[in-house]
Amino acid sequence: MATIPANSPEQLMRSRYSAYATKNAEYIYLTYAKASQLEQSIVDIEQWAAQTKWLKLVIHNASEYQKNKINKESAQVEFSAFYQHQGQIWQMRENSNFIIEDNAWRYLDGDVSDSKVLIKPKRNDTCFCQSNKKFKQCCAKAF
Numbered sequence: 482m483a484t485i486p487a488n489s490p491e492q493l494m495r496s497r498y499s500a501y502a503t504k505n506a507e508y509i510y511l512t513y514a515k516a517s518q519l520e521q522s523i524v525d526i527e528q529w530a531a532q533t534k535w536l537k538l539v540i541h542n543a544s545e546y547q548k549n550k551i552n553k554e555s556a557q558v559e560f561s562a563f564y565q566h567q568g569q570i571w572q573m574r575e576n577s578n579f580i581i582e583d584n585a586w587r588y589l590d591g592d593v594s595d596s597k598v599l600i601k602p603k604r605n606d607t608c609f610c611q612s613n614k615k616f617k618q619c620c621a622k623a624f
């Protein structure tokens with residue numbers, strides 16, 4: 482299955498999130514930078530994906546970048562991901578680092594600034610994912 486390379490770090494971040502949500506471990510592995518692939522395995526990614534249900538991605542910031550393939554430019558994307566793991570709802574906030582490698586954007590690593598368990602809201606409460614919608618009209622559909 483051929484894939485179209487991401488045009489930007491933000492686009493790659495969104496596609497990786499979708500791959501986590503659909504449990505496409507091979508895509509996630511292949512979009513890591515080579516140095517980061519050494520620390521990962523498709524089996525490990527599959528195991529994590531099997532235990533996790535992804536609920537929402539919120540992009541907070543994406544740095545400006547230049548696709549200078551000679552100098553292997555880098556860029557950052559700051560995001561929050563909301564997911565359900567082992568019966569709890571989690572929010573993780575990360576600043577991810579991307580580089581151009583083999584003429585394509587790749588995920589290098591990330592600095593997690595916050596990771597916490599959230600309290601599941603009641604149906605009419607505001608959703609935890611910052612959408613400003615009621616929980617029943619937002620992430621409750623995923624449960």
